[in-house]
Amino acid sequence: METTRRKFLQGAAAFGVTMAVAPMVFADTMPKGIPSWKNGSPAEDALDTDPSVSFVYSTCLGCRSDCSLRGKIKDGVVIKLDGNPYSQMSTDTPLKYDTDPKEARKSAGRLCPRGQAGLQLLYDPLRVQQPLKRAGKRGENKWQAISWDQAYKEIIEGGNLFGEGNVEGLKAVNDLNTPIDPEAPELGPKANQFVFLAGRIENSRSELVKRFVNNSFGSINWFEHTTVCEQSHHIATSFTFAGKGHLKPDFENSKLILNFGANYGEANFPMNGLSRKLANFKLNKGKLITVDPRFSVSASKSDEWVPVLPGTDAALALGIIQWIIDNKRYDQSFLEAPSKDAAAKKGESSWSDATYLVRKDNGKYLRGDEAGLGGTKDDYVVLVAGVATLAGKADAGDLLGEATINGIACKTSFQLLTEGAKEKSLDDYAKICGVPKEQIVRVADQFSSYGKLAVADFYRGPVQHTNGFQAGRAVCILNLLVGNVDHRGGYQAGGTTLSYMGDKNGKYQVAKLHAGAIKPKGIRISREQANYEDSTEFKKNGYPAKRPWFPLTKDVYQEVVAGVIDGYPYPAKILWLHMGTPAYAIPGMKDRVIAGFKDTKKIPLFISTDIVIGDTSMYADYILPEVTYMEQWNALGAPPTILGLVADVRQPMTHVLPQTKSLENICIDLAKRMNLSGFGDNGFGAGMPLNKEEDWYLKLVANFASQYGKIPGVTEESQVKYILDRGGVFDAGGAYEGLMMKSKVASLCTIYAEKVATTKDSMTGKTFDGIPAYYPVRDAKDQEIKDDGYPFIATTYKQAFQTHSRTISAPWLTEIQPENFVEMNNEDGQKLGLNDGDLVKVSGPSNKDGVKGKVRLRPGVRPGVVIASVGYGHWNYGAADAVIDGKNVPGDSKRGKGVNINYAMRVDDSIGNVCLEDKIGGSCSFYDSRVKVEKV
DSSP, rough: OOHHHHHHHHHHHTOOOSSSSSSOOGGGGGSOOOOGGGOOSSSOGGTTTTOOOOEEEEOOOOOOOEEEEEEEEEETTEEEEOOOOOOTTTOSSSTTTOOOOOOOOOOOBBHHHHHHHHHHHHHHHSSSOEEEESHHHHHHEEEEEEHHHHHHHHHEESSSSHHHHHHHHHHHHHSSBBBTTOOOOOBBBBGGGGEESSSSSOHHHHHHHHHHIIIIIIOOOOOOOGGTTHHHHHHHTTTTTTTTTOOOOTTTSSEEEEEOOTTTTTSSSHHHHHHOOOOOOHHOOEEEEEEBBBOOHHHHHSSSSOOTTTTTTTHHHHHHHHHHHHTSSHHHHTTOOOOOHHHHHHTTTTTOOOTTTEETTSSSOBHHHTTTTTTTTTTTEETTTTTEGGGGOOOOEEEOOOEEETTEEEHHHHHHHHHHTSOOOOOHHHHTTTTTHHHHHHHHHHHTTTTGGGEEEOHHHHHTTHHHHHHHHHHHHHHHHHHHTTHHHHHHHHOBBBOOTTTTTTTTOOOGOOOTTOOOSOOOTTTSSOOOOGGGHHHHHHOSSSSOOOOTTOHHHHHHHHHHHTSSOOSSEEEEESSSOOHHHHHTHHHHHHHHOOTTTTOOOEEEEEEEEOTTTTGEEEEEBOOGGGGGGEEEEETTTOOEEEEEEEEOSSOOOOTTTTTTHHHHHHHHHHTTTOEEEEEEEEEEEEESSSHHHHHHHHHHHHOOOOOOSSSSSHHHHHHHHTTTEEEOOOOETTEESOOOOOEESSSSOOOOOOOOOOTOOOBBSSSSEEEEEEEEOBBBBTTTTTTEEEEEEEEETOSSSSSSTTTHHHHHHHSSSEOOOOHHHHHHHTTTOOEEEEEEETTEEEEEEEEEEEBBBBTTTEEEEEEESSSSSOOOOOETTEEEEEGGGGGGGOOGGGGGGGOOOTTSSSBBOOOTTOOOOOOOOOOEEOOO
16 A cells, blocks of 8 residues: 555645635645555654654544544644553553653554544545535535525524525524423423434533533433444443443453453454453453354454354343253352342442342332331332341342232242243243253353353343343343452443543532523423323323333434434424434434435424535535544543543544534534523623633533542643643552452342333333343334244444444545445355355345345354444445535545445334334344345
8 A cells, every 4th residue: 555644635635625715735744754554654653752743632533432542743734643651541551640741752552443544534535614505405415605604594593595485493493481282281392393413422522512402492302322322231231230331341350251242352342442351351361252143353252152143142141040040050148138238248339139029019129118017118128038028127038939918919039030031941042042052051051150250241232122121131130140240350330430520529510500501391302211101192092102102211313313204292393413324324214214304394404513424414404514523622431341540531633624613612602692591701600601612621621630639730720731631530540449349339239120110111001021031023012023035134243443434434444345245154145146245135124125235155154144344335425426516526436335234124114214123222123134135
């Protein structure tokens, strides 16, 4: 490869869109002597000692990992990226936090290919350079470049903006008094007809935008993308571990990890840190068992691969649970402790509900006042040698048992789990999973042979199914059975961070610094965090609801889209899509999303903030040009894989295109023009302005300083500078307290999910299961989906060099693999007469036209499964030509290579306009759709 950095940046500068932007000419500012990439990098980087090169510490966003980042900048041009040597996110041997930044120039952390390629996202020649207004019909990709003043005026005031009739702007929709529907007042005010939907948005950026949408404008409809990613994992984990949504093995000390589809070394974040920890785990003779229909990177490093059929993880986990219980291989001492005090006597910091009595009549825990034991509604009840006792007065309860207490029939949680796991035999579970019974027994035996040093881990793989929540819960409960919670070498809540919002002893409690803050009211357009039974619709019609309601989860991305398209439970007037692409991302929904988003009656005003003309933003009325993550601010923590203290700061390294604005500054500008509370000269209070994003973020960094309490400097400014000069606050030490983790769950952990078991399904009127169970693929009305005639199950995965829809614009990454493939087992391919590289069509019941791609045959795919990596198969994101101000701007056709197998996936015909989904956790189902493969 002959391309040099100089040539790359010169190429970026050559982009010829006719806009009122100064030309980007970097050639004369570039340092001399940077080697060609084919020659490799020198032993010592000359940039480290060049005094004209400045270093700026920040945070990556090449994927969800948020690895600590450092940029090397000369004359305003970012010329190299590497890892932050202060941070344990980027290195196992971080520098001491008090190391002088001048000395730190000599060291570097690690950065993966996606991180390195961030330069090409920053200097992408196809970035949107100033506000665009559509100049034709939606989706024609014809645009007019306009000023920010014009964009703001039209978005706020509305009017006959496109010669298609009057459109209400933000000002008209900002009505907190007029109900959307006077006959259904619970829906809330007209302001809720403004919907903000984000793809990639994080942490403190989210908080500022929520301030604008929820607390200043008054709309309840702020959402991010989580259900199109991994939400059922978080919900399942939260319902088991006292609200903690993400736990990870203590890789440094675990002896066995049973990995359900968490792809270490490829996608599971933080990819950089997890890869290092996996390598160290194996060097320390750790045993790894991977459950995955694909022979992944994790599987290749495993002692055993369990190639289950997609969607059967719950069956496998329940089979393991059954064997462990039958063979008494569980940690009885941990499970029988019914309270904090009882657990402490056994050396435990957390305890379980295994001994708690559950009522048969209403699915609730039996409480002390009901049992006639003199307790209160807050006291749980256990059996001690068959005698009902308040949990707080018992050192140990009976694990197995049922009894009638004060006329109320009950069973223990552990009894319910035992019965649930035994609803099917091991032979049945083996048949469901498509793996030998002997392998289930072997895995169960191995997992329960290491005590508290064995961990069951999972992420997207088991949960992006219609039964995803229950599968996730079953995996979580495996950890409770071996009693590993909070233990060194066990399942742990990760390191610590600092509260950027200042709600934990911070100098600025930012959320409270908002005079006139609005508490939004009403029902979200996704029907999440609300009970259908409280609605006017239920009182009129009963069950089923028109579409599912999601009282147990949040950020149900695909149902926000479905709600907007269907106008249910009310129509939207304004949709603001930020860095999201639902047409590309939601399984099976490409054509339906496009048709809905093009319809100006369904979405009268459609605004997008984006860095390019994207696969979905191309259907917007306005595209407001956002900055890239190398031009942004943010304050973040770290995922639980990383131990110690991590409080990261993302700060701008440069600002390439003068007319681009951060989302935060766009919100601030709009709020000030509309005179909304919480922004402007007195946004934080008298004399405390919120006029630009720095007013927000410097307070958040000051909160880091005040909470950490060890930052040198006598002034706030000097302490903030100290943190920014290192990219955050980091302390890799102090992760352990003897045999326990320093950061703990330290709470009641639950086998039985009481809230789930007492919540009714809006589509059937039945309560959900409080104990994990296996179900086949089902639609929203609980009807089994078989799709005879479609012999393969379609799934997706992420590679280490393509992650989501936004890395396709980096040529360094596409040079590694220009296109992806339809991957299938070589024997399946041979039966269909296929050879490697043949063009095939993958189609399903909801998309008979299907998608086309080249086939790759390999034994590392389970028979009966077809797989494609994500990130490819775009129709825009710069792949298509655009017309701006009447002139054609050529696209880059290479960005359209490959296949997005999502398009062939199934739509839920029982309700329409949505993919198959998990009604408890809310996740999209990416791994349940049946397809057929044909040679083209």
